[in-house]
Every structure is written in C-alpha cells, then in structure tokens.
Amino acid sequence: MPRVYLAAYGCQMNVLDADRVRDLLATEGWETAGEPEDADLYLINTCSVREHAEQRASAVAGSLKRWKAQRPGRRIGVLGCMAQREQGELFGRLPHVDFLCGPENYPALPEMLGRLDDPAVTHLAALEQHGEVLEVEASRRGGAFQAFVAVSQGCDRTCTFCVVPKTRGLEKSRAPEAILAEVRQLAAAGVREVTFLGQTVNSYRWEGTDLGDLLRAAAGTEGIRRVRTITHHPAHMTERLISAFAEGGPICPSLPMPLQSGSDRVLAAMRRGYTVDRYRRLVDRLRERVEDLELTSDFIVGYPGESEEDFEATLREVRAVGFLNIFAFKYSPRPGTEAFPLVDDVPQADKERRHRLLLDAQAETSRARNQAQLGRALEILAEGPSKRDPSRLTGRDRSGRLVHFPGQAAQAGTFVQVRLERASGLSFSGRACIEES
Numbered sequence: 001m002p003r004v005y006l007a008a009y010g011c012q013m014n015v016l017d018a019d020r021v022r023d024l025l026a027t028e029g030w031e032t033a034g035e036p037e038d039a040d041l042y043l044i045n046t047c048s049v050r051e052h053a054e055q056r057a058s059a060v061a062g063s064l065k066r067w068k069a070q071r072p073g074r075r076i077g078v079l080g081c082m083a084q085r086e087q088g089e090l091f092g093r094l095p096h097v098d099f100l101c102g103p104e105n106y107p108a109l110p111e112m113l114g115r116l117d118d119p120a121v122t123h124l125a126a127l128e129q130h131g132e133v134l135e136v137e138a139s140r141r142g143g144a145f146q147a148f149v150a151v152s153q154g155c156d157r158t159c160t161f162c163v164v165p166k167t168r169g170l171e172k173s174r175a176p177e178a179i180l181a182e183v184r185q186l187a188a189a190g191v192r193e194v195t196f197l198g199q200t201v202n203s204y205r206w207e208g209t210d211l212g213d214l215l216r217a218a219a220g221t222e223g224i225r226r227v228r229t230i231t232h233h234p235a236h237m238t239e240r241l242i243s244a245f246a247e248g249g250p251i252c253p254s255l256p257m258p259l260q261s262g263s264d265r266v267l268a269a270m271r272r273g274y275t276v277d278r279y280r281r282l283v284d285r286l287r288e289r290v291e292d293l294e295l296t297s298d299f300i301v302g303y304p305g306e307s308e309e310d311f312e313a314t315l316r317e318v319r320a321v322g323f324l325n326i327f328a329f330k331y332s333p334r335p336g337t338e339a340f341p342l343v344d345d346v347p348q349a350d351k352e353r354r355h356r357l358l359l360d361a362q363a364e365t366s367r368a369r370n371q372a373q374l375g376r377a378l379e380i381l382a383e384g385p386s387k388r389d390p391s392r393l394t395g396r397d398r399s400g401r402l403v404h405f406p407g408q409a410a411q412a413g414t415f416v417q418v419r420l421e422r423a424s425g426l427s428f429s430g431r432a433c434i435e436e437s
C-alpha cells in the first residue's frame with residue numbers, strides 16, 4: 001500500500017483539514033506513515049496567517065528535495081493557505097514540489113494523485129474557489145476522546161490584517177444534518193468532547209438553524225459530554241446564541257472571542273466592526289447569563305499606526321476584562337491583505353516590548369483571578385500525562401481552565417473531580433477527589 005506522511009501547521013482548522021485529508025486518502029488505499037522515511041507521499045498543510053508559519057512550511061518543503069531524491073516515485077504536495085496565496089509562484093521557489101491544492105479543493109486530491117502517476121505530468125495545481133467543503137466519514141477518527149468538527153469554512157468579514165478570506169474564500173456553512181451525523185459517528189467511536197470550529201463560528205447559519213441550535217443538538221447526542229466552540233466574533237454574538245450558552249450542561253462556557261486591540265482607533269483601522277465599549281457590554285451580558293464563563297482573546301501589537309496611547313489602552317483592557325488566557329502576536333504584513341501596502345511603522349523593538357508587556361499584564365491578571373478559584377472542585381477531562389511530569393495528568397474543566405493533578409496515563413479520557421490547590425500564571429495544580437468514568 002502507498003504511504004502518506006502529513007504535516008500540518010497553523011490553526012485547529014488546518015489540523016482538522018489534515019485529519020480529513022488523511023481519512024479521504026485512506027478510503028483510496030493510502031496508509032498513514034509515522035515517519036517521513038516510510039512515506040511515498042509528503043503532504044504539507046500550510047498556514048498563511050502569520051509570516052512565521054509560512055517560513056516554517058517553506059523551510060520544510062525546501063528540505064524535502066533530498067527526501068524526494070532518495071527514492072524514485074516520491075511526491076510532495078503543498079496544501080492549504082500558502083498554496084492558495086502563492087499559487088504557481090511557489091513552483092518557482094520550490095520546483096521539486098509536485099502539486100498544490102487549495103483549501104477548497106481537497107476533494108480533488110485522489111484524482112490529482114492518479115494523474116501524477118503519468119510521468120509526463122508534473123506540477124499540478126487545484127486552486128479554484130468554488131465553495132466546496134470536504135465531507136468525509138468521521139468514523140476513522142475514533143479512538144480519541146476529543147475531536148474537532150468544522151461547522152463552516154471561510155470568512156465573510158474583511159479584517160484588514162487577515163488573509164483568511166482570500167485563501168479560504170467566503171463563509172460556507174455545512175448542513176446541520178452532516179455536522180450532527182459526524183458528531184454521532186464520533187460519539188459512537190468513543191469521542192466525549194467535540195469542538196465546533198469556524199473562522200467566525202458564531203456566524204454559522206443554515207436556513208433557520210443557528211449555532212445555538214447545533215450546540216443543543218450536539219449536547220443531546222448520546223455519549224457527548226462536552227461541546228466547545230472556536231472562534232467567536234463579537235459582532236455575531238446574538239441573544240439567541242447567548243441563551244444556548246446559558247443552558248449550560250454539555251455546552252461549555254468557554255468562549256474564544258478576540259478583541260485584537262483596546263483602542264477604538266486601531267479597531268476601526270483593522271475594520272473589526274465593534275468598539276471597545278461594545279465588546280465590554282457584550283462581555284457583561286455574557287457574564288450575567290452564562291455561569292462560570294471564561295473568555296480568551298487574541299491581540300495584535302504593532303499594527304501600522306499603533307501609538308503608545310493605543311497600546312496603553314490595550315493593556316488597560318487586558319487588565320479590566322479579565323481573560324482566562326490571551327494569545328498575543330506581533331503584527332507582520334501579510335501579502336494579499338488590505339493592510340499589506342500600509343507602512344509597517346512600529347519599530348520591531350517596540351513590537352517586542354509591547355508583546356512582552358501584554359503577556360506580563362495577562363500573567364498578573366491570571367494570577368489574581370486564579371487565586372480566587374482555589375478550593376473549588378472542578379470536573380476535569382483528563383487529556384493525558386503532563387509534558388513536564390509524567391506522574392501527573394493534564395486536563396481542562398468546562399470553562400477551559402488548565403489543571404494538572406497526580407494520576408495514571410490510563411485515566412486519559414475519563415472525567416475526574418479535582419480540587420484546586422495551587423494556581424500559577426496559566427494553570428492550576430490539584431488533587432482528585434472522586435473519579436468518574
């Protein structure tokens with residue numbers, strides 16, 4: 001059987017796409033190789049959102065020239081956003097790459113691979129944007145107890161710094177029947193926690209069905225104990241959806257909802273579609289209605305024109321809102337975005353300093369907030385041994401709090417009541433009180 005090795009960079013959507021491509025190829029007789037040395041085909045699923053992710057994928061693709069020369073018949077495919085953004089130019093930089101496949105063309109992969117069997121065929125590309133979402137049987141992803149499920153792909157928004165609408169196209173929601181069939185298949189294969197993914201997951205809509213309806217239906221699926229969601233856009237958070245989160249149960253009160261900046265001037269320049277005040281009022285409404293809600297946020301520092309005052313405003317918001325965690329990025333111009341031609345006028349040293357100060361502010365806020373949680377007993381889904389200390393397990397509660405506690409690797413996938421004893425900047429240590437199945 002031919003064997004494929006698949007490397008994925010970037011967001012969870014990319015990781016999920018890689019899984020789905022693996023499943024699709026498995027139905028065509030491809031085995032997954034654990035190491036590149038064992039593979040006949042090397043696929044790199046790329047990300048274009050940050051310059052760094054593209055550089056890493058390019059470095060890997062460059063280094064594969066030797067890998068390909070080691071055995072006749074080996075092929076290299078570049079998938080995803082970088083292939084879509086660079087198009088045929090990528091072959092100029094990396095001529096040993098055999099084919100490119102954009103995020104909306106994965107269903108065409110088996111046919112492309114068939115065509116590459118013809119020695120006369122080189123350098124294929126499938127980069128049309130026609131709105132097709134790859135539908136694959138989910139049953140093969142069984143065995144694990146957590147799984148991602150894409151509810152939509154692409155994005156209709158026009159944030160000036162973001163390349164996603166270009167590379168992944170406009171938003172396409174999947175039919176609720178397909179999503180819920182996937183959830184049922186995953187549950188039957190042992191999955192207990194599903195995470196619904198969308199670039200703006202809360203703008204999901206299919207005729208009269210919104211994300212809240214999907215959450216309720218997934219929460220009612222036998223075997224499913226938790227349903228999570230990534231990523232929410234503040235402008236699409238409706239009262240109807242807040243009501244679904246307020247119902248609780250398997251619907252987790254954990255919301256990744258990027259603010260991006262604490263300055264209205266910068267938010268307007270980024271074309272985010274909300275003000276800081278609107279975001280704050282939304283957070284207040286969510287906290288009033290959704291018990292034990294925790295929010296996480298992305299921030300970009302050093303967007304063109306960001307002044308010290310703008311950055312101070314971001315620091316203030318990080319301290320005032322009280323996020324569970326934040327992800328901070330230093331702005332880098334991305335080709336194909338509206339912001340690309342703008343002068344990247346914030347010096348790198350200032351970007352570095354602002355980045356560090358923002359993370360420090362979050363660490364300080366987290367420490368204070370986490371202290372207030374000590375003594376609570378939380379239901380933790382044990383995800384596996386801690387990376388630092390294999391005699392301890394790592395897991396999360398419904399709100400997304402990261403907890404380490406003594407336990408055995410065999411407990412992975414079980415729900416354990418853990419009493420929180422100590423808090424650090426980003427996580428908790430605790431001890432099991434009662435174990436559940």
Ligand code: SF4
Nearest residue numbers: 155157159162164199
């Ligand atoms: S909402 Fe904005 S940042 Fe998020 S994917 Fe869409 S364009 Fe990009």
